Amino acid sequence: MIASSGLLVALIVLTIVLASVFLVRPSITAGVTGKILAFVGLCVLPALCIDAGMSTHMERSEQTKFCISCHAMDNYGKSLYVDDPKYIPAQHFQNHRVPADNACFACHADYTIYGPLKDKIRGVTRIYLQYVSKPPEHITIPGGYNNNQCLHCHNGARSFEENPVHIVIMDTLTSNQLSCISSGCHDTVHNPSEVDHLKMWSAGQ
Amino acid sequence: MKLGGLGLQRLLRIASVLIIVGLITEIISLCWVHPLAFVLFAFVSASLMGLGILVYLASIVFAVPPPPGDRG
Numbered sequence: 001m002i003a004s005s006g007l008l009v010a011l012i013v014l015t016i017v018l019a020s021v022f023l024v025r026p027s028i029t030a031g032v033t034g035k036i037l038a039f040v041g042l043c044v045l046p047a048l049c050i051d052a053g054m055s056t057h058m059e060r061s062e063q064t065k066f067c068i069s070c071h072a073m074d075n076y077g078k079s080l081y082v083d084d085p086k087y088i089p090a091q092h093f094q095n096h097r098v099p100a101d102n103a104c105f106a107c108h109a110d111y112t113i114y115g116p117l118k119d120k121i122r123g124v125t126r127i128y129l130q131y132v133s134k135p136p137e138h139i140t141i142p143g144g145y146n147n148n149q150c151l152h153c154h155n156g157a158r159s160f161e162e163n164p165v166h167i168v169i170m171d172t173l174t175s176n177q178l179s180c181i182s183s184g185c186h187d188t189v190h191n192p193s194e195v196d197h198l199k200m201w202s203a204g205q
Numbered sequence: 206m207k208l209g210g211l212g213l214q215r216l217l218r219i220a221s222v223l224i225i226v227g228l229i230t231e232i233i234s235l236c237w238v239h240p241l242a243f244v245l246f247a248f249v250s251a252s253l254m255g256l257g258i259l260v261y262l263a264s265i266v267f268a269v270p271p272p273p274g275d276r277g
Contacts, residue, residue: 023221026214042261
């Protein structure tokens with residue numbers, strides 16, 4: 001898997017050069033060497049470019065700036081800077097409990113293109129709503145927020161497992177019967193409609 | 206089945222054009238960190254290149270070699 005963008009661009013340029021040769025002089029495929037070159041330039045390298053391009057784009061789409069580049073996500077991005085420890089995303093982002101550059105993906109790792117086919121189709125639908133139609137007023141996660149997104153980090157952590165409240169309800173949390181963000185628990189999440197009226201934190205202040 | 210009217214060289218040229226255009230759009234998509242860049246890559250670049258590869262493979266399987274005088 002070619003992850004580096006520089007290598008990928010070099011691969012793309014090489015493929016363009018080879019493909020151009022067959023565009024200008026297709027007759028070179030008459031010989032055995034030409035046939036092999038054609039197979040490499042018109043089949044192997046383009047397939048590699050598709051694979052490497054897809055992995056590069058998937059990697060980029062995990063970045064926080066990718067997620068908040070849609071207007072509908074503006075306030076979700078701002079909510080990471082709310083100066084209030086009750087705000088779960090802000091608390092995680094500001095204290096580097098999740099990587100700042102991949103903050104959204106850290107807690108939404110099963111979302112749209114990262115999920116199964118149904119979620120991928122939903123992701124394309126959201127792009128359609130953003131650019132062709134109109135995004136919904138309130139963005140919700142179909143089926144609710146899955147506790148596994150919290151547990152893949154917190155499960156096994158001493159502070160989580162020894163918490164007396166967690167001990168009592170551990171089974172319902174791990175089986176996703178009771179949401180971590182239920183009312184009365186960690187229920188202050190993004191609250192995009194309130195974000196504009198809240199005090200914000202800025203790094204280094 | 207043979208694609209008599211087209212010929213190997215013509216199919217190779219079509220495959221090359223599709224692949225080159227796909228690669229150019231891939232470069233454009235890589236210059237941009239945005240959901241639309243992903244859409245451009247997934248729906249335009251990858252499709253054009255995939256089609257180019259298929260045309261090339263079809264040229265191997267189906268195309269009739271051109272008459273000797275038509276080469277170059």
